[in-house]
Amino acid sequence: MATFLYRLGRTSYRRRGIVALTWLVLFVLAGVGASTLSGDTNDSFEIPGTESQEAFDLLEERFPEMPDSDNTAARVVFAAPEGETLTDPENQAVVDDVVAALSQAPQVAAVADPFEAGTVAEGNDIAYADVDYGVEWGDLSEESKEALKDIAQDGRDAGLTVELSGEAVEEWEAESMSSELIGIAVAAVVLVITFGSLTAAGLPLLNAIIGVGIAISAITAATGFIDMGADTSILATMLGLAVAIDYALFIVSRYRHELAMGREGSEAAGRALGTAGSAVVFAGLTVMIALSGLFVVGIPMLTEMGLAAAFAVGIAVLIALSLLPAMLGFAKHRVLGGRIPGLRARDPESDDTGGKPSAGRRWATFVTRRPKAVAAVAVVAMIGIAAPVMDMRLGLPGEESMSEDTTQRQAYDLVSEGFGEGYNAQLTAIVDASGSDNPQGAFDQAVESLSGLGNVVAVSEPFPNEAGDTAILSIIPENGPSSAETEDLVSDARDLSDQLASDTGATLSVTGNTAVVIDFNQKIADAMAPYLAIVVGLSFILLMLVFRSILVPLKAGLGFLVTMGATFGLLVAVFQWGWFGIAENTGPIISMLPIFLIGVVFGLAMDYEVFLVTRMREEYVHGAAPTQSVVTGFQHGSRVVTAAAIIMMSVFGAFMLGGEDFIMQVGMALAAAVAFDAFVVRMTIVPAILTLLGRRAWWLPRWLDRLLPNVDVEGEKLAKYLNEDGRKDREPAAVGS
Structure with missing residues (x-):
């Protein structure tokens, strides 16, 4: 090579x-x-093999006249001025005007009038209208988005509170691009200082x-x-x-x-x-x-x-x-x-600092003189930072976790105030009675069984398809979409399917945005172990080839687990517990973040491991004593590894400027993981452990040495x-x- x-x-x-x-x-x-050569992107979000996805597929098959589940949606929430109601003639006229304007807006396929759809709160002071666009989010035009905002503003100008939520309101600001530019700018400064x-x-x-x-x-x-x-x-x-x-x-x-x-x-x-x-x-x-x-x-x-x-x-x-x-x-x-x-x-790999040992050499000398104490302090500190991970909850933060000054969060709060928080977490149950002798009886039993579950506010009347063999039921939970109670409700509702099939020959499945998120979280959790096994296993073999050692790759993998523990502990403390006041709203950690971090940070961690430890092995192979090879290799590699880590932290940390908590979670997680891994694990614990291992660090059984290229x-x-x-x-x- x-x-x-x-x-x-x-x-x-x-x-x-x-x-x-x-x-x-x-x-x-x-x-x-x-x-x-480029074509249109496909922005459909599918989770193959989950009940929610299978239910969506069944819905499209049995109810072809209904809007596609992949279509973009929006919710327009109305609130009357204090002391008034939306049924007052002037206010109702404003709502009617807004609904009429929405029905004529670009790309809108359907609008549910709140007075006809029954989506007016008991006090008649809050209502909402659901808007269905005939396209997926990626195909939604800027004209359509602007029209939605303008119509809502017209309603506000007429005296009502009008807030918006849903996919149609989502925007990718130029923040991601500005974040990358900030990262590049910091990288340029670091490179100039380094060289x-x-x-x-x-x-x-x-x-x-x-x-x-x-x-x-x-x-x-x-x-x-x-x-x-x-x-x-x-x-x-x-x-x-x-x-x-x-x-x-x-x-x-x-x-x-x-x-x-x-x-x-x-x-x-x-x-x-x-x-x-x-x-x-x-x-x-x-x-x-x-x-x-x-x-x-x-x-x-x-x-x-x-x-x-x-x-x-x-x-x-x-x-x-x-x-x-x-x-x-x-x-x-x-x-x-x-x-x-x-x-x-200056030469970043040299020890020329005006006759004085470089900072890298001084640190390596300090670590190798006190390897047990340094390793113990570093490991205990990382375990302490990792302690909050025992309380970690995973989820997909939604509009309830957005900043309070956003229209999405205000729409969410208005719906919760007028109808109850569960109206933001509606579930859809599909009863497939194609194998039943009495479809209507199956539909009625499903309604009765679902209504008897805890944490259920209401279950709608069955809405059958034209063939009469399948029906849709809407379930309103008592709690919000990210609550543990709603997650339990989805599980309990799905458990009713076996009894329904036994009694009537029909099956019941649960879907909807809330159920999709729950299935997504479970899919991620189930994949964690096999993913770790594949990634760590293949990387272990690769690192054995690089270092001709068993203990060095093993140490590298264990160090990565320490990094992950500390990173998630910090995330829990900041975003779940609200420490340091960084997160405006506390809530669950993004469910895809663990597996995403494992994939990204494991690779970066092995970067630092390879760059630092190959220099140490190079010195050892060329005749240096074990401890001296650690010091010399660290001296040659530490300055550039430090620069590389700072560049990574800058690129990732810039995403914390995005403002939203879920973007801040990603930025902080990546930046913190790089900092923990580069400076604590690779540049502190690793040289200490290699010093303690001595020549044993580079031991490889003879039979395996002959087998490996x-x-x-x-x-x-x-x-x-x-x-x-x-x-x-x-x-x-x-x-x-």
């Missing part, structure tokens, strides 16, 4: 024009493909922009051939940008180190790729395994996002191994120049090839030979 990458680095450096032109052509072709050179700092950024541009353009072009959601590329953009900067950072850092040792340009590029490039390959493979493993969950949306992000990471690796050496060939020794006033260009990440074969006294005065064999 190392020798191959050495040859690839030298070839790319020397043939930089051809390599750069090739990637430029790919960049242009990907852009052209995105603009000419002290504009040229050296600019190469990783340029590398990342080209890589992400190609990846996202290719994903966009693929929508013309494959059904994809509009949000598929979000994770790919975020991760592709972050890892591309990191991978380039490590290689450029090693290249500058080789130049500082007096190597000529192509030789420095070859050695940088043969050493740091090997770590990039295996770090990238680990991230790709973790992301691709999301298919285990069985939710198409997550599978698409995982595969797209894995593709973006793969492009980042390929560009780092080919285009980056070519760019170094154009820059040559200028990566050591172009200095920023007030900052001196030697990928030579530490460059032992490369060192022999170069004779360690200087490169042989002959050209290396052709790449790939």
Whole structure:
């Protein structure tokens, strides 16, 4: 591996024009493909194999005249001024005008008049009208969204309180783009400080922009051939940008180190790729395994996002191994120049700090002198932070968790005030009596059984289809959509199906948005164990190949569990318990966050593990004592790992500026996980444990050593090839030979 990458680095450096032109052509072709081949995105949210999804499918089959369940919906909530009612002639005229305007609005398929549909509260002071659009959310035009807002404002101007909720009100603000720009800006500052050179700092950024541009353009072009959601590329953009900067950072850092040792340009590029490039390959493979493993969950949306992000990471690796050496060939020794006033260009891997040991060396020396105490304090602190995880509740925060100044939250509160919180959590029961001799009797028994359950406010009369063999029932719970009581109600209602089938031959299934969320949460929970087994198992094998050790991969995996525990403990304290006043509204942790974090953070954690520990193993293989190899390897890798972690934290932490609690959860979780893993686990606990293990850290049974292929990440074969006294005065064999 190392020798191959050495040859690839030298070839790319020397043939930089051809390599750069090739990637430029790919960049242009990907852009052209995105603009000419892309198709419509598919924004339907399906959870195959769940009762709620099967019920939706049955609903579409038996009630073809009803609106598609994938259609976008909105709810318009009216409230009369204090002391008045909506049935007052003037106020009712306003409601009628709003409903009439909505029925004529763009893309609206149907509007339920509250006075005809019976959606007026008992006190006649609050009512709501449900609006059905004939298109999915991704196809909803800006004209339709603006029309909805304008009509609601007309109602407000006429004297009523009018608030909006539902999918049609959702918007993707430019916050995500601004967040990425903030992350890039911080990354640029960190790179400048790390290298002290504009040229050296600019190469990783340029590398990342080209890589992400190609990846996202290719994903966009693929929508013309494959059904994809509009949000598929979000994770790919975020991760592709972050890892591309990191991978380039490590290689450029090693290249500058080789130049500082007096190597000529192509030789420095070859050695940088043969050493740091090997770590990039295996770090990238680990991230790709973790992301691709999301298919285990069985939710198409997550599978698409995982595969797209894995593709973006793969492009980042390929560009780092080919285009980056070519760019170094154009820059040559200028990566050591172009200095920023007030900052001196320095080799991030050197120990040159004016005669004093670097901060990395001082920290590594401190840790290796007191490994037991350092490891104990760090582990106890992380366990303490993780303690709140025992109280973690998972869910999908809805409109009830939005900021109180949003129209969605105000609409939710008005419905709760006028009808009860359960009206925001309506369930739909479908009675399939196609196998029953008495369908009407089955419908009546279903109503009676459901009405007898606890936590039920009301059950509607059966609404049969034209064939009379299937009926729809609406169930109003007593509690809100994210409450444990409503979750129990869904389970209890579904349990009635067996008795109904035994008595009447009919079956009962429960669906609706609330039931979909509950099924989604359960699907995520059920997939957690197999996902961990696949990702950790494959990554363990990969890390055994890298480190030729059993204990080092085992330690890496256990360290990751410590990181996850501390991250979720912090999330529970902040977003469930309301500590520190960061969350405006407390509530459950996003249900998809655990498995999403495992996929993303596990890959990033193994990045830091590979970059730090391969340097330690490299020193050990080349003859250093175990403790000295830890100190020296840490000294060489700590500065760039620190810079990489700060860049990641900046990119992810910028999402906390989104304002909504669920966006803040994602941003804080990713930023905190990177901080915990990089600075506590990889840069504190890992060197302490390796010091305690000594030579045993690198132990591998002989039979397993013979069985595993030697990928030579530490460059032992490369060192022999170069004779360690200087490169042989002959050209290396052709790449790939």
